[in-house]
Amino acid sequence: MATLYELTEEYRQLLEMMEDDTVDPEVLQDTLEGVDGEIEAKADNCAKLIRELNGVTSVINEEIERLKARKDVISNNADRVKKYLEKAMIDTGKRKFKTALFGFNIQLVRLPVLQIGRSTGCGFLDILRRILSGKSKRRLMLPTRRCLSCTTR
Template structure:
């Protein structure tokens, strides 16, 4: 369950909230618990909204933590690359291209795989048999603009959907 609560909820709904935060509880069990809660519709809706708002706060905290951890991971990756590049540069400088220590073996060698390809000419200079033809894709913004001006047989706009807003 969440580490903090924005709202106080009924005892019955605390069990529901615990289940919602537990990813090992299946959807059917949660649904059965929802159906067993006996209270007026409006009270139930208020309590659902309280849980939803608390979950919003938990989701925001998790996203913030994901961003923090992602930033930390990227910083470590950059430091690791820098350290590896520094080691390689020092190996090249000293001429030690291959050596062993008690713990590791070090070796600068050619990369495997295909040789890197660099296209130096213009796209028009490349014969067609060396190009990948791609099918055209619709320009949705232009089609929307056209549909504002006139109907067409090959496209239409659907009505906007609806969703619950809790304020």
């Protein structure tokens, strides 16, 4: 069976033959039926391939969603265990210690938050620029939060 490219070329040649009045009409009809049949078979095969590829794409998308959900569950479990260990360390008063494998430490982490106060009619970006340039009396407040640090030894 010819390739789709070859069939397309044959079809173009057939169209040129149709414009030539010296070609026998029976030869044209036979050639047209042969090319049409092969092109239709190729088109069917291409459609089957397209459906198969679209099906594979759907399966891959479903697998991606399944893996994302699994990742979220595992990440949430890791966070839960970390909070459990942090609470146990606080309750026992052991805020810093080392084991044979890891070092553990509960430390305060500063979180940057912009405290603007009363509005002076300036835009947010203007206020931020003044704060960063040191031209404003407003300041960046840095609240703290506890965070468990676990390092490998």
